[in-house]
Amino acid sequence: MSERKEFRDLADPERAREVVASLDLSAGAERVALEDARGRVLAERVDATLDVPGFDRAAMDGYAVRATDTYGADADPVTLPVVGSVHAGETPGVTLDDGQAAEISTGAVMPAGADAVVIVERTEELDGAADGNGAGGSDGDSGDDAEGGRRVRIETAVTPGENVMLAGADIAAGERALGPGTELTPREIGLLSALGVDEVPVRAEPRVAIVSTGDELVRPGDDLDHRAGQIHDVNSYAVATAVEEAGGEPVVYPHVGDDTAAMEETLLDAAADCDLVLTSGSTSASAVDMVYRVVEDRGELLLHGVAIKPGKPMLVGRIGGESGDSESDETVRDGAAYVGLPGYPVSALTIFRTFVAPAIRSSAGLPEPRTASIDGEMAVAERTEEGRRRLLAVGLVEDEAGETLVYPVDKGSGATTTLTAADGVVDVPADTNRLSAGERVTVDLFSPDVRPPTLLGVGEDDPALSRVLDRLDRPRYLARGSRGGLRELRDGLPDVAVVAGPFDADEEGVADAADLGGWSREWGLVVPAGNPEGVTGPADLVDRDLSFVNRGTESGLRTSLSNALADLADDRGVDRQAVTESISGFDRAARAFESPARSVAAGDADAGLGLRATAAKLGLGFVPVGSQSVRVLANPDRLEKASVRELDGLLEDVSRVLDGLDGFERR
Amino acid sequence: MSERKEFRDLADPERAREVVASLDLSAGAERVALEDARGRVLAERVDATLDVPGFDRAAMDGYAVRATDTYGADADPVTLPVVGSVHAGETPGVTLDDGQAAEISTGAVMPAGADAVVIVERTEELDGAADGNGAGGSDGDSGDDAEGGRRVRIETAVTPGENVMLAGADIAAGERALGPGTELTPREIGLLSALGVDEVPVRAEPRVAIVSTGDELVRPGDDLDHRAGQIHDVNSYAVATAVEEAGGEPVVYPHVGDDTAAMEETLLDAAADCDLVLTSGSTSASAVDMVYRVVEDRGELLLHGVAIKPGKPMLVGRIGGESGDSESDETVRDGAAYVGLPGYPVSALTIFRTFVAPAIRSSAGLPEPRTASIDGEMAVAERTEEGRRRLLAVGLVEDEAGETLVYPVDKGSGATTTLTAADGVVDVPADTNRLSAGERVTVDLFSPDVRPPTLLGVGEDDPALSRVLDRLDRPRYLARGSRGGLRELRDGLPDVAVVAGPFDADEEGVADAADLGGWSREWGLVVPAGNPEGVTGPADLVDRDLSFVNRGTESGLRTSLSNALADLADDRGVDRQAVTESISGFDRAARAFESPARSVAAGDADAGLGLRATAAKLGLGFVPVGSQSVRVLANPDRLEKASVRELDGLLEDVSRVLDGLDGFERR
Structure with missing residues (x-):
């Protein structure tokens, strides 16, 4: 019965699924x-x-009667004495004889002797004192039985059991x-x-231990020592959440470093306490090898590696048990199931979703969720590595006609932003080495609830833009700089591009884009508070020994700085490159609009390229250089898309979002 | 801004939705x-x-280098001295000069001076001692710098930034x-x-108060006084669960009886503590009127009644606030939103799902779930009341070809089993008065996860059958007696019918049904333990003054008893009706196979129709009368359906499930 070890041979994904399914996770x-x-x-x-119900129960408000007393009442109403009332939740105080009625509420116990209810709408209660003697009832009993002389006129016949729910019905x-x-x-x-x-x-929900490995991990909320290469532990929390979602009970263990003894102790503790042990976090081969050895020594390794990308380093086995070397089924079953996930978060969640979640759901008795997929067409081409099946993370955007466009979003190994920029995966077979632009693909959504973002924007990052995006419902914005925005817009992918600074629309191939509006922002050099070096402008960067932090070449801020330096070079009659080369840090390109200012704040630079608003936010000094426009350009094929129209409307009244942003003005 | 009252006019459902949406549930x-x-x-x-990352980070295991030192290495490998190692989570202890390399693990900090990583697979580390002098490196630096004489052969060129994730990337x-x-x-x-x-x-999750009203309610787990008409509180728990599902935080208040002062106090407490107050549970007009009055007096009633079935008694308003009579917006907003749900559980959940859940989700910021619907055809005709839109609760069953058949399941006012026998609703317009058999309808599923049951069975209830059903995945069984099963099978609805006792297949119109197998069960009279009255058989019921409890006319058990009594009458040469009429309780028809025995156990009868197995289970006496077969008949059009084949397989080996059931035998 025991699965055979498969060393170093990458298993077929179907085989991996079977091996994981063969692990006994049932938690009782x-x-x-x-x-x-x-x-x-x-x-x-x-x-x-x-x-x-536990009793014969009135199903309507009305009068409990014997059905036989109502026969003929449709043609000739019957008047009966009302001998009492029964309300829900009380023991009937009356028993009905022939020719009697009792007022009854929905849910009340039918009094003994009654077998039907006449609904109140088909009755009229007559005033006892006034009508006690003269009421023309064809079947009226003596007024003495009636409660205070009450009488009711019954205007319809009922059959036995009518408007009554019998006990146990x-x-x-x-x-x-x-x-x-x-x-x-x-x-x-x-x-x-x-x-x-x-x-x-x-x-019972299977208990799932999550053991992250790696000396570099720090739990969220704690400070990082960047110089020591510390990073926050992503997988523990992401995988724990995914375990909950699959119906398991996650148990997050403190992460373990690259120490075999500590790792062995933690894994055995986890195996003793849980039904499944997951490791993740290690991206280095040495740590993976360490886990591998512990599972080999103290359990049984059933599978090592699966022929899918991402997922190659997946391990499957059992751990704990008295003697992992024994081939005896019983001994091995004493341990816990074990799966080693890849270290990168996108890979870990992909492997978890593909192989582990189904096993947890099965153990918890939960059905497989309705798989959700969307067909669409590739917006761009994507090369894939032939020979290995690939689960390609992709984002979605809808064109004006509602057609879904699909684009790869992987920012490269270990990027956590890929987690939220993707909507699902395209399963690319091992024998395919290229997806062409326009090719039809099926996207397996991360969950059936995933919807394509309402708006896809690409371009410059900007604090006012962040506020505009906050007012839209589920937009997606890829901060790839003004140049990135223009490029993607030319290729027709996003709904809008956001461009800061000057550009030539014809040259960029976006002449037919619609300018939805925008604002201007004041830019310059961010310096320490009080400007201790007395920086006066870009010329000081060239002429003095100041360390500088720039933005990347995709950024519109950098374009404006480069233009200013070109003017400076021209004024001085020198070569432009000579000017930039004499700036210490001109090539030190930071990723986001606040990054250079943060380097200044951290004491890592004397000046950084940035915005007046950023300097104000971080309490730094600011040397103004100029003002640049930020423009929102719409894809000409998406002007009728609801989110583009909504964005257009927001930009009409953009002053509201600029409030409190120093140096920002309506264009 | 404040919505106007609409007294007694049934609101259009769209209007009701708008009014509920206009209530401010936002919880901050x-x-x-x-x-x-x-x-x-x-x-x-x-x-x-x-x-x-917070630092320039190696993205692969390998060697950190200056890219310029690797140029040409593809053609002519380069050997560099290894000046140190950097692992993830540690501060680099080395700085790279021209022509040096450092071993580096994935995730480690790039040492100063390095700008790229050569992956380990494209390198070979040479033994320092052996190769220190003789290694043919084209660019080897002095062996003195190398850590213990380590050297690495680099077999590929890298570009600056290759296999490195820059800080902030x-x-x-x-x-x-x-x-x-x-x-x-x-x-x-x-x-x-x-x-x-x-x-x-x-x-924040909106806090939702749930106040059930009605003197008759008892919380689950507590005993009921049936004579006093007590029932368990269904709506509090079902609605609380639905509130959680919609993203709210349910707060279940103790139920209140028909006491205006207590109700007012509870509702005002709830309004002070919660964002939304729901009442439910009252089915009687008086209780509804009482709630109505409290909301009128201490809040504002915006809507009373909606033109949909079920749902007529829905109330919408606000409650609490200093003065409900005031038209001032501010005063009214101090209170909580209020919705009164109908009293019957199916109605309460339908109205909740249709009108209230969207408002809770909106307040919690959750998207509307992907609506799931299934198209199918009506298996039977259904009359509906013209003039009022109706949400008709229906069940589903798939035929052999996978076509979905739809059938109404409402067992009548207040039935809680309707909750689980239905899969969704058909929205029947107000101007429709009949759905014909075969008509195409769209079923809005209760949730996107609802799947049609794998198997639909109708017929006799039986303890062995319960065990068989336990072994199938998600079957649905409607216990409508053998006669009910035969009738439905003839009409082609269920996959199987279960029939106990004798029947004529031709006469019942089920001659083409396939007999999948079954068992026999011993039946007779269940009497108190020790048989104190010394009952010997059915003749005693006729001849002696014994109170009896029978089963309903749909039951196969009753058929067998009636046959036995007919034989008795024939033996005696008397009229059959005279025999049954002389049995006290012959028409006292209990709903389920254990019910008569339970009446005996409760001291309510001297004898009950039942099974030997039931008598044994309840510790009662048993007077055997006969044995009857229980047969599972398959719909001839469903023989290839997977669940029918699975059931057929189970019945092959039915002995397993009969174990421990007294008087049951394999047929």
Whole structure:
């Protein structure tokens, strides 16, 4: 029965799925309070142990009667003495004889002797004192029985059982109410409540240990030492959340460093306490090898590596158990199931979703979610490595006609922003080495609830733009600089591009783009508070020994700086390159609009390219150089798209979002 | 701004939706720990406050170098001295000069002086001692710099930045990371972790008070007094679960009886503490009127009744606030939103789902779930009341070809089993008075995860059958007795019918049904333990003054008893009706197979029709009368359906499920 080891041979993905499925994750059953049972799955059948309702119950407000007393009442109304009233939640104080009626409310117990209810709308209660003697009832009993002389005129005939729910008619004691494996939604909770059940036997959630490995990990909330290469632990929290989503109970262990003994101890502790142990976080071969060795020594490795990208370093096995070397099934089963996830977050979540989540759901008894996929066409070409199946992370955007365009979003190894810039994956077969632009592909969405972003923008990053985006519903913005925005807009991918500084629309191939509006922003040199070096402008960067931090070549801010330096060179009659080469740090290109200013704040530079607003925000000094326009250019094919129109409307009244941003003005 | 009252006029459903949407449920924002943030929605934008990565980071295992030192290495490998090693999570202890390399692990800080990484697969580390002198490096530096004489042969050229992730390349401080309104899935949790965020600002879940009304309500787990008409509180728990599902925080209040002062106090308490107050549970007009009056007096009633079935008694308004009579917006806004749900559970959940859940989701910032609907054809005709739009609860079954058949499942007012026997609703317009069999309809599923049951069975209830059903995945079984099963099978609805006792297949119109197998069960009279009355058989019921409980006319058990009594009458040469009429309780028809026995156990009868197995289970006495077969008949058009084949397989080996059931035998 035990799976055979497969060393170093990359397993076929289907095979990997089978091996993971063969691991025994079942966590047994437990009893939970009805209030906590939502989303859980019944471990065993629940039979009714009582009748619902437990008594013959009036289904309408009206009068309880003997049906025989109402025959003919449609043609010739019948007047009956009212011998009492019965309300819901009380024991009837009356018994009906022939020719009597009792007022009754919905939900009340039918009084003995009654077998039907006449709805109140088909009756008229007559005033006892006034009508006690003269009421023309064809079947009126003596007024003495009536409560205070009350009488009711019945205007319709009823049959026995009419408007009555008999005891057990809903469900009766002994009946099968809900089967094992039933997922408990509000509807099942309602039925269980009716049956008086306040505690239900459910499948236990498999406990899933999450052990991140790597000396460099620091938990979110704690400070990083960048010089020591520390990074925040991403996988522990992302995978824990994914475990919860799949119906497991995550148990996050403190991360372990590259120490075999500590790793072994943590993994064995986790195996003793949990049904499944997941490791993740290690991206280095040495750490992976260390985990590999522990699983080999203290468990059983069933699979090493799967022929899919990402996912090559996936490990599958069992860990714990008295002797992992033994081939005895029983011994091995004492341990926990084990899966080693790749270290990069996008890879870890992809492998988790593809191979591990189905096993957890199966253990928890949860059905596979309705798979959601969207067909679309590749907006750009993508090369893939032949010979290995690939799950290509992609983003989506809809064109004006509602057609879905698909674009790859991987920013490269380990980027965490890929997590949120992607909507799903395209499963590219091993024998495909290229997806062409315009090719039809199917995108498996990360969840059935994923919707394409309403708006896709690409371009310069800017604080006013962030505020504009906040007012839109689910936009996606890729900060790839003004040059990146223009390039993508020319290729027709985004709905809008955001461009800062001067550009030539014809030269950029975006002459037909629509200018939706924008603003201007004051830029210059961000310096330490109080400007201790007395920097006066770009010329000082050239002439003095000041360290500088620039923006990247894609940035519109850098374009404006380069233009200013070109003017300076021209004024001085010198070569432009000579000017830039004499600036210490001209090629030190920071990623985002605040980055150079933050380097200044950290004492790492004397000046940085940036905005007056950023200097004000960070409490730094500012040497103004100029003002540049920020323009929102719309894809000419998307002008009728709802989100583009909404953005156009917001930009009409852009002053609102500029409030409090120093140096920003309506254009 | 304030909505106008609309008394007693049934509102159009669209109008009702607008009025509910106009209620202000927004609960503001709160901060939650990252671990608890799954499924929550960001209340405000989150910008990166640090660069990710925070340092120039090796993206691969290999050797950190200056790219210029590797030029030409593809053709002519270069050997460099290895001046140190840098691992992830440590501060580099080396600085690279021209012509040097340092071993580096993925995730490690690039040492100063290095600008690229050569991946380990394209290198070969030479043994320092052996090769220190003789290695043919074209650019080898002095062996003195190398760590213990280590040298590495570089077999490929790299460009500056190759296999390095620059600081901030993933996301940089100041960049917009996630916008307000973003739902937090594992992917967003991953990005937030990377940013070091351990607490996130999220939309608060609206607090939703649930106040059930009615003197008759008892919480599940507590005993009922049937004589006093007590029932378990279904709506509090079902609606609370539905509130959770919609993203609200349910607050279940103790139910209130028909006491205006107590109701007013509870509603005002709830309004002070919650964003929305729901009442439900009252089915009687008087209780509804009472709630109505409290809302009128201490709040504002905006809508009373909606033109939809179920839902007529829906109330919408606001409650609390200093003076509900005031027309001042401000005063009214101090209170909570209020919605009165109908009393019957199916109605309450339908109205909740249709009108209230969207408002809660909107307040919590959650998107509307992908609506799921299935097209199918009506398996039977259904009359509807013209003039009022109706949400008809229906069940689904797939035929062999995968076509979906739709059938109404409402068992009548207040039935809780309708909750779980239905899969969704058909929205029937007000001007339609009939759905014909075969008519195409669209079913709005209760949730996108609803799947039609794998198997639909109708017929006799039976303890062995319950066990068989437990072994199938998501079957649905409607216990409508053997006669009901035969009728439905003849009409072609179910996959299988289960029939106990004798029947004539030709007469029933099921001659072409396939007999999948079955078992036999011993039946007779269940009597108190020890059989104190010394009952010997059916003749005693006729001849002696014994009170009896029968099963309903649909039941196969009753058929067998009636046959036995007919034989008795024939033996005695008397009229059959005379025999049954002399049995006290022959018409006392109980709903389920255990019900008569339970009446005996409760001391309510001297004998009940039932099974030996039931008597054994309940510790009662048993007087055997006969044995009857229980047969599972398959719809001839469904024989190839997977679940029918699976059931057929189970019945092959039915002995397993009969184990421990007294009087059951394989047929």
